[in-house]
Amino acid sequence: MSQLDLSLAADVSTRHLSCVETGKAQPGRETLFRLADGLAMPLRERNALLLAAGYAPQYPENPLVTPALERMREAIELIVAHQEPYPAFVINRHFDVLMANPAAQRINDLVMRGRRSSHTNLLHQVFDPDDFRQVIVNWSEVAQRFLRQLHSDIAAVPTDKAAQALLDEVLAYPEVPASWRVRDVEFEPSPVMFLIFRSGLGELRFFETITTFAGPRDVTLDELRIECAFPADNQTAEICARLARDEA
Numbered sequence: 001m002s003q004l005d006l007s008l009a010a011d012v013s014t015r016h017l018s019c020v021e022t023g024k025a026q027p028g029r030e031t032l033f034r035l036a037d038g039l040a041m042p043l044r045e046r047n048a049l050l051l052a053a054g055y056a057p058q059y060p061e062n063p064l065v066t067p068a069l070e071r072m073r074e075a076i077e078l079i080v081a082h083q084e085p086y087p088a089f090v091i092n093r094h095f096d097v098l099m100a101n102p103a104a105q106r107i108n109d110l111v112m113r114g115r116r117s118s119h120t121n122l123l124h125q126v127f128d129p130d131d132f133r134q135v136i137v138n139w140s141e142v143a144q145r146f147l148r149q150l151h152s153d154i155a156a157v158p159t160d161k162a163a164q165a166l167l168d169e170v171l172a173y174p175e176v177p178a179s180w181r182v183r184d185v186e187f188e189p190s191p192v193m194f195l196i197f198r199s200g201l202g203e204l205r206f207f208e209t210i211t212t213f214a215g216p217r218d219v220t221l222d223e224l225r226i227e228c229a230f231p232a233d234n235q236t237a238e239i240c241a242r243l244a245r246d247e248a
Contacts, residue, residue, distance in 0.1 A: 006035070010038035012031060026053070032049055032050060032055070036049060044219050044222070044223070045156070048159070059218060060219070061220055064098065064220055069218065069220065069221070076090060076226060080099055081101060083228050084101060085240045086103055087107050087229040088228045089122075090227075091224075092220075092225075095121055095123045095150070096121050097122055103243075110200065111197045111198065118131065123146055123150065123170045126139075127170040127173045127176065137197065142193070148183075150167055150170075151167070152183075154183075192207050194207050195207070202235060203235075205235075207229070208228065209230065211225070211227075211228065
């Protein structure tokens with residue numbers, strides 16, 4: 001963003017913004033909030049911005065299992081449970097899988113022939129040739145989509161060393177194109193992501209939706225994503241329903 005664009009988005013004069021940028025003026029909390037809104041900063045980075053300016057953090061960070069987030073956790077569990085008989089899982093900002101419904105496990109068992117993943121991280125599962133990568137028909141498309149998200153996360157929070165380490169780790173897997181190491185700002189993915197799996201019952205075709213919290217007041221909630229998979233054809237829907245009936 002240009003300085004003018006940011007001043008308009010944050011409703012702060014360009015003169016004052018220039019003085020803040022060069023260190024000639026000390027911004028107040030209200031100015032910082034406006035700048036953070038204008039830059040669409042994650043809550044974690046907003047806390048860091050406040051600390052850098054000498055103010056106390058504004059947003060708490062509570063583990064999902066704490067009483068403070070009990071109601072929100074129940075809401076998340078309800079969404080995941082109601083996705084049955086189709087897969088759903090919850091991931092954090094580093095793509096660690098925090099929660100999954102039984103349908104996700106049933107599909108995993110089917111496509112992996114009962115073998116459990118050695119990773120609890122979604123990106124490692126997708127990029128490891130010995131893991132889900134071997135059963136994803138459209139692996140290149142799926143991997144690029146997730147990698148684009150990780151590149152964007154790092155661009156938004158360049159100080160996130162864990163995210164950068166995750167990027168280095170997944171790029172180190174065999175046969176990952178060298179061009180994927182650089183963020184492609186011109187690449188426009190399709191609006192819908194499809195996941196196509198090989199299985200003993202034929203191909204399973206899903207499309208994914210991602211649910212996030214609007215206006216969260218907690219860092220943990222701000223960084224959560226609920227990923228729900230829906231069948232993209234009748235065969236996949238029938239297989240999911242059959243697996244659920246067989247388990248019942």
